[in-house]
Amino acid sequence: xxxxxxxxxxxxxxxxxxxxTARKLAAxxxxxxxxxxxxxxxxxxxxxxxxxxxxxxxxxxxxxxAGFAKAREAIGQERILVNCAGTGNAIKTxxxxxxxxxxxxxxxxxxxxxxQINLVGTFRCIAKSAAGMLALDPLDGGERGAIVNTASAxxxxxxxxxxxYSASKGGVVGMTLPIARDLSSEGIRVNTILPGLFxxxxxxxxxxxxxxxxxxQVPFPKRLGIPxxxxxxxAEMIRNPYFNGEDVRLxxxxxxAPK
Numbered sequence: 564x565x566x567x568x569x570x571x572x573x574x575x576x577x578x579x580x581x582x583x584t585a586r587k588l589a590a591x592x593x594x595x596x597x598x599x600x601x602x603x604x605x606x607x608x609x610x611x612x613x614x615x616x617x618x619x620x621x622x623x624x625x626x627x628x629a630g631f632a633k634a635r636e637a638i639g640q641e642r643i644l645v646n647c648a649g650t651g652n653a654i655k656t657x658x659x660x661x662x663x664x665x666x667x668x669x670x671x672x673x674x675x676x677x678x679q680i681n682l683v684g685t686f687r688c689i690a691k692s693a694a695g696m697l698a699l700d701p702l703d704g705g706e707r708g709a710i711v712n713t714a715s716a717x718x719x720x721x722x723x724x725x726x727x728y729s730a731s732k733g734g735v736v737g738m739t740l741p742i743a744r745d746l747s748s749e750g751i752r753v754n755t756i757l758p759g760l761f762x763x764x765x766x767x768x769x770x771x772x773x774x775x776x777x778x779x780q781v782p783f784p785k786r787l788g789i790p791x792x793x794x795x796x797x798a799e800m801i802r803n804p805y806f807n808g809e810d811v812r813l814x815x816x817x818x819x820a821p822k
Contacts, residue, residue: 564642564706564802567592571643572634574598574621574688577605579763580713581647583790584797585612591798593643596634598627598688614638621648621684631691640699642708643801644692649681649713649731651765653724674727681731685712689742689753696751705750709801712739712755713793716812719757720819732757736810743808752807754800759814761788781815788813 571588575581576597582604585595589612598619599605605616615637619630634641657668689710696708714732721729735755743753760766760777766787767774778786796813800806 570638570641575648577601583794587794594638651728677727682734707750716759723822757812
């Protein structure tokens with residue numbers, strides 16, 4: 564798929580992996596729409612890239628519908644969707660307070676929130692974007708569009724406290740091939756990236772000694788991943804017409820320990 568002149572929607576596009584992907588695609592001549600809740604960062608980046616910012620909560624159907632309507636009015640029907648919106652938490656399934664002995668379990672509302680954002684929110688955007696792509700004429704080679712999702716290495720080796728996060732990201736991995744098969748007859752490809760330890764804003768909130776220790780755990784290169792490295796793989800998944808139905812780890816060969 565030749566990227567120049569196409570339109571793209573990037574969820575979680577105001578910062579981190581999404582922002583790096585937006586910059587990469589814009590540099591390739593793609594018109595970009597950024598879905599995010601951070602209006603300050605989103606508006607600034609959209610202005611920088613000549614794109615459009617849409618305030619979108621991926622857990623709210625009306626918000627997502629309004630975001631796609633605004634994006635399509637500004638830059639046309641997207642042929643590219645990159646799902647980077649997501650969050651996490653760390654709570655044990657059941658635990659005992661070391662001081663008081665009180666027994667407690669993972670609050671189910673907190674579990675559901677992660678599933679709704681990371682898994683259901685991703686699927687909601689896929690379904691609505693794919694429906695829009697179906698209205699487009701195919702490009703040379705029969706392609707109508709390409710979708711890239713963001714899972715995590717935690718989908719395969721989640722750590723202590725990551726039951727909700729791992730379940731949500733494992734769900735993204737699990738639905739990649741079925742969705743690719745669902746959309747194959749219409750020329751829409753679907754792939755998923757499983758990032759390892761990346762230098763995103765959430766990660767960079769940790770003290771530098773912690774970041775250094777985490778980077779040292781990576782077999783090679785011994786550092787955190789750079790968002791531009793994610794963006795590079797996302798662009799290749801979009802560009803390469805034979806890349807379809809795949810889940811690819813991008814993690815420097817790390818396999819996460821229990822904690």
